[in-house]
Amino acid sequence: MTKPGDSQTKKTIHELAQEFPNKTYRELEKYRDADRQEEAQQIITQQENEELKADQGKEIDYHRYWKTQYEKEYKLRQEAEKELEDLKKKVDPAHITQKARESGL
Numbered sequence: 001m002t003k004p005g006d007s008q009t010k011k012t013i014h015e016l017a018q019e020f021p022n023k024t025y026r027e028l029e030k031y032r033d034a035d036r037q038e039e040a041q042q043i044i045t046q047q048e049n050e051e052l053k054a055d056q057g058k059e060i061d062y063h064r065y066w067k068t069q070y071e072k073e074y075k076l077r078q079e080a081e082k083e084l085e086d087l088k089k090k091v092d093p094a095h096i097t098q099k100a101r102e103s104g105l
Contacts, residue, residue: 011035 016028
């Protein structure tokens with residue numbers, strides 16, 4: 001299979017003259033230039049498609065990254081809330097009030 005830009009896909013003026021004997025040299029040049037521009041457009045389109053595929057992969061990675069960050073933060077928040085509840089249960093409000101009175105508050 002030949003790719004755009006291969007020497008097999010580029011036609012020389014001589015080959016074009018044999019293929020189109022009724023055309024002038026200038027017309028053959030225009031034809032060849034049009035071929036080159038079409039080939040360049042295919043290459044550009046191909047590169048853009050590859051960039052889009054690469055960008056799509058990055059979006060998935062970003063999504064995964066932020067999802068894992070969120071899950072870590074959520075887990076830490078749950079653990080902190082549990083520790084706070086445990087501390088509240090351990091600390092007796094009556095005991096704190098008595099200590100405050102003793103200290104003169």
